[in-house]
Amino acid sequence: MKDMLTHKGYFGSIHYNHDDRTFYGKIEFIRALVSYEGRDADSLESAFVEAVEDYLATCAKMDNEPEKPFKGSFNVRIAPELHEKVAVAASRNGMSLNRFVAEALSQAVTQGG
Numbered sequence: 001m002k003d004m005l006t007h008k009g010y011f012g013s014i015h016y017n018h019d020d021r022t023f024y025g026k027i028e029f030i031r032a033l034v035s036y037e038g039r040d041a042d043s044l045e046s047a048f049v050e051a052v053e054d055y056l057a058t059c060a061k062m063d064n065e066p067e068k069p070f071k072g073s074f075n076v077r078i079a080p081e082l083h084e085k086v087a088v089a090a091s092r093n094g095m096s097l098n099r100f101v102a103e104a105l106s107q108a109v110t111q112g113g
Helices: 041-061 081-091 099-112
Strands: 004-007 010-011 015-017 020-029 035-038
Touching: 010 041, 015 099, 020 041, 035 041, 081 099
Parallel strands: none
Antiparallel strands: 004 010, 010 020, 015 020, 020 035
């Protein structure tokens, strides 16, 4: 997904339905399903902002903490052979596995992302 909307740290997808001639999307990177739609770009953006605001208000009303899209941790499943190579490379560089992977990811998104 290339184009995304943003509001208050939340990201929204943008899709188009040719049959209905409507734009639609959902708040990404959270477990809750919060969707929105509009007839054009302006109404889609307004609907997205309204959806985020409604989600936050609903969480507050129900005394629930709203999900944050990114918490700073995630699991990655890799082949055991790659795991070994990465762990050895981290050790040779005097780094923890976590720091080594974080730096590699940072470098990857800086160079190509």
